Amino acid sequence: MFKISSSCARKIKFSSGLIAARTFSVSSASYDKYKCKALIVGGGTGGCSIAAKLSSNYGQHQCIILEPADDHYYQPMFTMIGGGMKTLSQSRRSMSTVLPKKAKWIKDAAAKFNPNANEVITKQGHTISYDILIIAVGLQLCYGKIPGLEEALSVPNGNVTSIYSPKYVDRHLNALKKFESGNICFTFPASPVKCPGAPQKICYITEHFLRKANKRQKAHIMYNTSLPTIFGCKYFADALWKVANEREIEVNLKTNLIEVQGDKNTAIFANVDNPNERKSVQYSILHAVPPQSVPQVLLESKDLTNEAGFVDVDKSTLQHVKYPNVFALGDCASTPNSKTMAAIAAQVGVLHKNITQFSKGKSLDSNYDGYASCPLVTGYDSCIMAEFDYDLQPKESFPFRQDQERYSMFVVKRDFMPLLYWHLMLNGWWNGPEPLRKFFSIFKLN
Structure with missing residues (x-):
């Protein structure tokens, strides 16, 4: 409910599904209302990547990203920073430069989820209504x-x-x-x-x-x-x-x-x-x-989460078990996979396909198999490239045994993966190495 000051009227703008209500009074609080096709809560790896895909599909400002941070970090680089192989500045970008331009960024955080009304209340008191909700708030330290x-x-x-x-x-x-x-x-x-x-x-x-x-x-x-x-x-x-x-x-x-x-x-x-x-x-x-744990807002959102506080989704489709228009990906999802960047890449591809199917009223037929990759750097020139699935079975992408320390895998981790992250994944163009795995399988060595 809006309060209109006697000294000035509130201006309300309607444009392409986005409603922005603003007050110019200095004597009363300002609470905006927004409406969108897809609300992505969290602008980290998962939120940014899925927002890039969906905003490209839906058009200008039909996706809203709710994210309070000014900076976006490529966190897999932190181990190399700790060893002096990279610097903190190399792992950081301004949030405004990595979020998709077609999406609307609201620099705020979720204070309350209300899935029964299809809305989220922000910490600043604003209300965001959505058709589809994607939760990607990660874990807190x-x-x-x-x-x-x-x-x-x-x-x-x-x-x-x-x-x-x-x-x-x-x-x-x-x-x-x-x-x-x-x-x-x-x-x-x-x-x-x-x-x-x-x-x-x-x-x-x-x-x-x-x-x-x-x-x-x-x-x-x-x-x-x-x-x-x-x-x-x-x-x-x-x-x-x-x-x-x-x-x-x-x-x-x-x-x-x-x-x-x-x-x-x-x-x-x-x-x-x-x-x-x-x-x-x-x-x-x-x-x-x-x-580490999920953020407090999820711990207080019993309708959306399991006993541990993770967003309760089907581990294959990433769709919520109770609310069909709610999805989650990344570290805050209840999927029992290893929480890595590579896992998010695979999840984003599955999630995008399933949201598209859901929007068309069709059954969800894309499944995430728990794929995760962990480039285990073992020194300044070696790495074991661990890849595996839900069953903790190896799921190797390259045509050689990956349970060995290799300089080639170290170069992939140090030099190739940051480029892949900034230029492909965050733009919605990288969904994991499955195509490479299929190609290299014909050259697989014992």
Whole structure:
């Protein structure tokens, strides 16, 4: 309901399905109403990519992107930034330059989903009505859930690091340069994690850095993971165990970081199976991966989410199980895949086809098989290109075994993937390597 000030009238513009209501009064609040064919909540990898496809189909301003951030980051580059192979500026673009021009960007965030009325209320109090809703809000980093971690990360030039946030990503290289001797500890939290290979990648990069700097013999490297295995897909896990053993990296399974005592350079870990069983580790460097969860707005949206707070969609079609005009993709979706950029690329292709079918009143016939790729960088010149599906079976794209460290795969990760991301994926032109896989299959080597 709009309030009209006695001093001025409200101006309402109608144009191509978009309704914008604005007030010019300085004495009363301004709440706008918008209407669109497709509302995409989240302007990250998934939101930007699907918006590019849909806005091209629907035309000018028929898609609205709800996203509060000014900057867009290519987050898969963060591990390389931590090792000094890339810089933070190379991973960042202005949000206005990556979002599709035909879509309307509202610089705001969702405060409440109301799927029964086909509308979203924003934090600024605006209302957006939609025909189709796509939720792509990703995961939030919860550093505060580990007592002492934020305080330790706030110490200038400190020895507690984390490549998961642009705020902290440069700290790791700085700590490595100052390292003299002692324990270097890496963690993997007991929570969902975006890019679950990253905690391991930065561990291997660190080990190689120390070898290059002639400091390896002075370091004891530990990888403490809350998971029961080093990697979910056994085919690649076997290769990673070999890497860890050859490089004398101590791997501790079911070991979860629960506290950081920065003033004592001490990390406290708990046994996942028996939380009362704890151990303290003195560190010279601690690389901490924060617990992660869906944003609070989803945790409060019980109609849309499962018990864990993820948008409850069919794992194949990405359509909501209760509201047929609601879809989700990326890290916030309930699909049980590894949360990676490559998974989003595959999902975007499926989602676009299924939204097109839904709009025509037809059944959804495109299915996502859980494909994910994790380019496991194991140093400054090597990478294991892990690709797998829902069943954790390898789904290799290249005509050779990918459970081996290769320089060619490192070049793909370092040089090719950023170009693919900025110039193809965010423009809606990359839906994963399935065409390449079909082509290379005729040259497949044993």
